[in-house]
Every structure is written in structure tokens, then in C-alpha cells.
Amino acid sequence: MNENVVEVENLVKKFGSFIANDNLSFEVKRGEIFGFLGANGAGKTTTIRILVGLSPLTSGKVSVAGFDVTKQAEQVKKRIGYMCQKFSLYEDLTAEENIRLYGGIYGLSKREILQRSDSLLNRLKFEQYRKRLIGDLPPGMRQKLAFSVALLHNPEIVFLDEPTGGVDPFTRRQFWEMIYETASKGVTLFVTTHYMDEAEYCDRISIMDEGKIVALDTPSELKKRYKTKTVEDLFVKIARG
């Protein structure tokens, strides 16, 4: 079994003469929580769009969940999940309707959807909110539900964009416990965030600057290397040069 869920080799992406991704190479392992950091405009979004098969690359080789993103984009899309802070669930649909919708999109059968949504709502202790509109739920609850929905089709890797931004500290802890649990089951989590204290939760982090990965290691190792107390200081130190 291939232990690397993401393999990027010499990835280059150009927009005209502008180089958004300059010869990136990195791997992400199965069951790893990988933090993908970088300032606005560092090229993060471009890389993620390539990883999820939304954007063609200029040169290099990228495989996700064992499939080549250029040649087998459809296979890749079936095996990834995505959750971002803002627009993950439809606010004007109920919890149940959202689950059914996502299940349908990923081609689950009616029985599977029913089974999984029951166990999902059960696990989150959400049964009583089944028929509530997402817009009426508190933000923390929405976030947890969104994460569970992103896992509905058993993806191998889930992309999380600022997963706990704006969530109260208590729910945030519950959320990270969910993420740890998910990772312990062998699902890879690919986290992007502007919030460096979120990055501290990751197993490994990479920091991008001007299209290049300038640091990649565990948070504690990087903090030691750059002699900083927090990932935030580390980030500012690296990005400011």
C-alpha cells in the first residue's frame, strides 16, 4: 500500500510569466495532519486547486490518493473531501437535507446515505437537530456537522480551510479531537489556515513564500530551528525574511 497520500514532484505552475508555484516537491503521509501555511498571495490557493484537480499544472507530477491529478482527475475527486470555514453547508437546508445532498453528489445509494447520516448524527449527538435549518444552528455545531459531511463518502484525504476560525474555545477542542480521531483512522487531513495557533495542532507544517516551500517539518522542530516560541513568530520571521 502506498503510504504517501499526496506526492508532489517538481510542481511548476505559471500564469503567463508569473510563477505561482516554483518547483514544489513534498509528500503527505496517510493519517497525517498536514498544515499548509503561507501569506496571502504566496501561492497556496494555486497549489490546492491543483491538488484537487481544479487547475492544470504547467509541469511536474502530482498524485493524490494514488491517482495522477492531470490524467485521473475524476478518480481523485471521488477520494477527497473538502470543508472550508464559510460556505460548506447550505444554510437554508436542514441538517438532514444537507447530508442527503452531499451523499447524492458523491453517488452514495439511498441506503448508504440513510445509514451513514444516522450514525453521523448519532455520533455528534445531533438527532434533535436533524430537521433544523443549518442557519439556525450555532456556528460551532455547524462546523462539526460540516466536517462530518465532508467525511461522508469516506475520502482518503480531506482539505480543511481554516477549520476552527471563529469557533468558541470549547467547541474548538471538540473539533480537534474529531480531527485526531479521523486521522487515527488513516484519513489524511490537509489544513490551510491564516491562524498560526491552528497550525500548532498539525503533525507537520509547510510554509510557502513566493511560490516556494521555505520550511517543512513538525511545528516543534521548526520552532527549535528558528528559535521562536510560537508558530506565529516563526511564520512572521520566515515571511519577513
Place this chain on the structure above:
Amino acid sequence: MKIFIGFVKKEFLHIFRDVRTLIILFGIPASQIFIFGYAVSTDIQNAGIAVLDLSNDEITTEITSRIESSDFFVLKERLQSEKEIDEAFKKGVIRQVIIFENGFGERLQKEGVADLLIIADGSEPNVANLVTGYTKSIISTWVSENSNIQNSGIMSIEPEVKMYYNPNLESQFMFVPGTITIILVLVCALMTSITITREKENGTMEVLLVSPLRPIHIILGKVAPYLLLSLLVMLVILFLSWIVFHLPVQGSMVLLLLETILYIVLALSLGIMISTLSKTTQQAMFISLLGLMMPTILLSGFIFPIEYMPEVYNYLSMIIPPRWFIVILKNILIKGTGLAFIWKETLILFGMTIFLIAFSVKNFKVRQQ
């Protein structure tokens, strides 16, 4: 005042930066004028006519053959009685029937005057006007030639013109008032409601509110640029219809502009009202399009004449301002009548405007809910 000017300047920047919308704004009326314009023919050739000669004398035969020999007309039928007129028109091959009264030649020679009746197919008013116009000029040419030669006193033939199907001769140029009415509603109501709701959506409205700007400044500042823009669009339409169709403004230009300003202010306050009712630009757009555009097109009398509407719709149309404005425009633009004929409509529009302004100023929130 400086603050206000600064605000208006900003609105103009928004407008000019959105080139696409500007193109649409001026493009729609222009293209509408051209599309309608080409549907209207301005030339006639070999138009079919019929003659009902109740006199059947030398002179009527001569006039008939003079008309017949011109390139404009082809004599399709000689009718025997008035009863045949209806049938002749229904066949659709003739544009007009020329009727000489009984004893036409004799009366003309004795009294110097004779009656001639021209009945034209009014369903295409433009063509009808041309056809009757040409006929009259052929006849008057004949009269002047013959007055000189025969020297038998002054002769005159006064042709009377009647329209079949469309006795009031509703002009084909009705699309000009129609276009103006629709475009003005579109520009004023739709655009203002969108710019105001856009500020709400962007959060910029919060900052505007938390500034010394008064609500009335914000409203007027939003409205002023569109007032100017709408007037400009209006002038473009008038200019185009004059250039392309030689359709001059028959009535008073000053009155026309004043009425237009009244209508624009009305439409603008409608826009403001819509913006106070909607939270997103999408809502504002839907309310404007469905709530204003559709009724304007369907109920204003632009496309479907109000007289033929079921009574309910007739009453319904009374609450929509375009219905009244179209009447005003028709009168000033095409019939050339003055305020005496349209004071009632003007008053109605004026009342509506006052009501809407009061409503929207009152509803414009200084705070949030």
C-alpha cells in the same frame, strides 16, 4: 454641500467604471429604435388601391388614370357600391379606396368644389399616412394643372381622409414613447435600488451611516447621477428617432422635459423604495424586474392596448405610473398636444411621486434593526 458633491462624484465613478452596464443602458434604446425602425417601411411602391366612382364622368376617369399611372399605385379593383369596401379591405391587397361623390365632375365644373373621400387601411398607420399623402398630392397637382389650362375659375378638391381599422391612427411610432417609458423605469428604479442594496451588502452602508452624512444626502446623492443619466438616455432616444424616422417632437420640448423629469423622479423614488424593502441586490433586481418591468411592458398600453384589456387589468394598470406617462408622451411627442390634454395624468404622477418620496425617506433607516 461639499460633502454632497463628493458623494455624487463617487456615484459617477461607480457608473463610469461599470462600462458594461453603460453600454447596455444606451445600447438597448438604440437597438430597440433600429429594430422597430426597420419593421416600419418608409417607402411605398405599387401599393394596391380600389376606386369607387359614383360619378363616372370624364374628370373622375382622368383623375383615376392619373393616380393609376403613377409608380406608387396599382389599381386593383373598381368597386360598384359602398358595401363592397369592407370586403375589399379584407382581401388585404389594397391600401386605400378612393371614393368620388355622385356628380363629382359636374359639381367641380359648376361650383369649383367637389368632395373626394379617401379611406385608408389604418392597421399600418405609417403606410396609411404615406399612401393618403401621395394621393392628395397627385390630386392637388392635377387640380393646379387643370385650373390653368381650362381657366374656368378656381377649382378645389378637398379630399377627406378616413381610416379603416384604426380610426384614431395610433401611430406606429408608439414604440418611441414605449421605449422611453421602459428604459427610464429600468435605469432609474432598477439601477438605484441596486446601488443602494449593494452598499448594504458590502457593508459600506454602515460606514456611511456612521458618518455625518444625512439620509437625505445619501438618497439625493444616489439619485442625482441617475437623473442626469436618464435624461441623457431620453435625449438619445429622441435624437435617434428623429434621425432615423424623421420623427420630430410635435409638442413643446420644455413641457416634454419637465414631464420626463417628473417621471424620472417618480421612478427613482420607486427604486429607493425597492431598496428599503430588499436586503440583497438579487432581491432588488427581482423586485424591479418582475414588479416593474413586467407590468410596464404588459399593462402600460405599450404592447397591449388598454381599451381591449379585461376590466380588472384596466383597473390594475391604473396604479402603475408608466400607464400615465405613456399617455403624456404620446400626446406631446406624436399628437403635439399641450398641458391642457394631459393635466390629469400629470397630476396623478405628481401625487404618486410625493407619496413615494415620503415613503422612502421615512423608511430609509438611520440605524439598523
Place this chain on the structure above:
Amino acid sequence: MIKARNISKSYNGVTALDSISFDINRAELFGFIGPDGAGKTSLFRIITTLLIPDSGDMQVMEYDTVKDYRELRKRIGYMPGRFSLYADLTVEENLNFYATIFGTTVKENYHLIRDIYSHIEPFKKRQAGKLSGGMKQKLALSCALIHAPKLIVLDEPTTGVDAVSRTEFWEMLKKLQKEDITIVVSTPYMDEADRCDRIALLQSGKIMKTDTPGAITKSFDRNLFAVTAKNRFNLIQKLKEYSEIDTVYPFGDSIHITFKSVDRESELVKHLSDSGISDACITEIIPGIEDTFLNLMKPAGL
């Protein structure tokens, strides 16, 4: 500068603010820290006279926020949550516009914004919509400052902005303070609390505590320990099983715990190694704002 007494506000029966009182001093950098939905935005709208509270009084610069809203609106700089800029206007046009509606000019108060605006001045002909998050934030701050207000109210100014721009932003706020400007700021990010002179912790419409960040963390009434081990998920499970432990919260690469009554570190290590976690490491640590927040939140229960 601001004096609030028993401010309450609810929307359709849902309480957004529940009898909130606080004082903010002149030239203070005051932060409201709390998650989304805690009531930060409602509170800020009341401060900026946009919203009328259901009950309670608030005075800003000795003006009543309800009665004297017109006077206040001349004197407050407000930067709402979403950077309220006109995306289709250029940087320069945005700034000029905000200067004009406050009846001033950019030139007049340029000294106030020089440090901030100089970062974006090279792009002054660019449309605001095409700026990066950090630049938008700087422009929005410049716009809020251009009429030289004595008080600026910034609602989540750092949300969606990268760490470098954020650090720069806080540095700018510090400088503004020296110009005798009072700054009220909100953020959902606990780690930004230390940047403020004083903070109020806001949760479910209530202020849990108001003080300096240092005093707030000192109020943490127990000993706090950080536990690390390679397998964090397993560690959390095992820690939760241990009956002497009160709270278990993951905090980045370590797990923060408190004991119920007596601190039993060595026994815990033994318990963990018995459960198969041999690499556990436990150290006492100084609590941070987020630890304190959790501690204060807990009785409210979840």
C-alpha cells in the same frame, strides 16, 4: 472614553447581549475577545450608534449613543467586519471619498495615516477589489482614520488576513495609540489578546471578565499541565479515562490538563505507561488566555 451600563439587546427572542457593563479609558487599546456569535458585532454597532440597545445606557465621549448619535457620528471611526471599501473604486478614490463625506481632505490628516497608507500608496491607482487581504485591511483602516477621530472601532480587523499583515496591523495600532486615539477592537482569536492593553472576554452575550491580559491569566485558579506524546488521539482517550483529571483540552502539539483536587503528575505518568503510552511527558505551564477562557466558560457547561 466609553461608559456602558447594563446594555442588553435581543433579536426575535434570541439574546445577543445580556446586561453588559464596561468602561474604556482614553487612549486605551481595548479588545473584545470572543467566538463568532458571542455578541461582538452587536455591541460594536451599539457603540457606533447604528443599533439601539433594548435597555441600558452607553456614553461615548460623554455623548449618549442614542440621543446624540449625530454628534458621535462625526467623531467615531468605524471599520466593520467586512472591509467596507468600494471594490470598483481605486485606493485613492476610496480614501478621498471617505475624507470628503467627513468634510475633510486627505492632505489635512495625512500625518495620521502616513505610516499605514505608505504601504499601499504604490498601488493607489489600483481598484480596491484587486488588493490582497492585508492591503484591504490597511486601506480600510486609513479610511476609518482619515477624519482624525478620537475613537476608532474595529470589528474583527484581522479576520482573513495573513499572519505577517496581522503583526504589522497590531504594530500600527500601537502607534495610533500614541496619537491619543482610543482603539476598540474585537477578535475571535485568543492569541491576539496579548496585543491589547485590556480585554473583555465575551461569551454568549455576557462579559466573563474584564482586565489586562496578564491579570486575566493570573486569575487561573489552578495548576495547569501540558502533556505530550506521539500519538495524541490515544493520549487524549487515556487522559480522559483517568479519574483524577478534571479537564483535558488539546492545545496544539500538547494536551493541557487540570487535576480535580490534588496534582498527581507522577501517578498520571505511571497510569499512562501502564496503558501503553510510554513516551508521555508532563510539565507544568503558565496558562494562556485561551486556557482562562475555557476555565471561565466551563461552568456555563456544554
